[in-house]
Amino acid sequence: MRRSFTVALERYGYGMSAAADGLTALELFRDEQFDLLILDVMLPGLDGIGLCRRVRETSLVPVLMMSARGDGLDVVAGLEAGADDYVVKPVDTYVLVARIRSLLRRATYAPPAPAPSPGAADGDVLVFGDLTVDTAGMEVSVGGAPVALTPTELKLLLEFAAHPGVVLERHTLLRNVWEYGWDGDSRVVDLCVQRLRRKLGRERIETVRGFGYKLRR
Structure with a gap:
């Protein structure tokens, strides 16, 4: 093989x-x-x-x-x-x-421009409490300390950051982040969210049972 x-x-x-x-x-x-x-x-x-x-x-x-x-x-x-x-x-x-x-x-992902948000410090930097997401520099920090994310983790976070407070269903995340053109295994979403929580703080991404996840504003 x-x-x-x-x-x-x-x-x-x-x-x-x-x-x-x-x-x-x-x-x-x-x-x-x-x-x-x-x-x-x-x-x-x-x-x-x-x-x-x-x-x-x-x-x-x-x-x-x-x-x-x-x-x-x-x-x-x-x-x-x-x-x-x-x-x-x-x-x-x-x-x-x-x-x-x-x-x-x-x-090599280049994110689309995020929708205007109360968390945006400027067009490229989004701030959610002590979480800062630089969408141009592709950098993330918590409390001023840089956080190392894999490309998949970063793209998943950028998807959440572009829709703060909005519930994103698992199949939507599979399509937008993993580029699955069909209903894939949602475990990849769940476990990647778990890894993000370990790096960013467990309270940052909220589970909405029966629907999906959302980034708290």
């Missing part, structure tokens, strides 16, 4: 480095510069979950997790470890490429 995906993705124009186990992959990651990582959950030596955690200690590079099970603890554990999205094996190459393209777009 590793060889077939490497050949297929190279045909789409991607430069690839492949590793047969987690420890070798970690060495590659430390020695080279990558735009995106694809991690299989079931890696020998150091599994994909552990590898993702090690990567997140030093990097915000987009991570796509690959799992043999579409439902279960593997998916949840991968997303909690910091993965941005996941695909389930077996996966068609065109689906894998679509997820890769979506993640790479998030990594």
